[in-house]
Amino acid sequence: MSAIRQFLILAVLAIAACAPVYRNHGYIPPENDLAQVVVGQTTVDELPGLIGRPSSQGLLTGSGWYYVGSRWRHYGPYEPDEITRQVVAVTFGETGTVANIERFGLERGRVVVLSRRVTDSGVGEISLIRQLMGNLGNFSAGQLIDE
DSSP states (O other): OOOHHHHHHHHHHHHHHHEEEOOOOOOOOOOHOOOOTTTTTTTTTTHHHHOOOSSEEETTTTSSEEEEEEEEEEEEEOOOOEEEEEEEEEEETTTTBBBEEEEEEEETTEEEEEEOOOOOOOOOOOOOOHHTTTTTSEEEEOHHOOO
């Protein structure tokens, strides 16, 4: 009976090892919390109480807050797969109030705008993608090595 019990335990462990494990990384504010943020009225100082602190901030001081969250599937010995990724970008106007809230997703390796809230159509600030890609090519190898 002992050999059968050991075999059953090993079989259960082998089956459990093949089950995918899902892990969430980062933080995305829930929609009901984001609904409390009023574009053009909510200030930078009010945001931490409404939706929490961001996981990263814009390259320019006060240019924006970025909340990044992703869901990964780990399956046995294989490389983890990123199932979903979302970025919520909150940008600010010159007066320190929220100027825009955008939600981006990653679908088929391309960034897709999922939702956008803007006060006026003539937004003159730097977009999220332009900020992320803006520094490519603006440095040389000599700057990386202190000469």
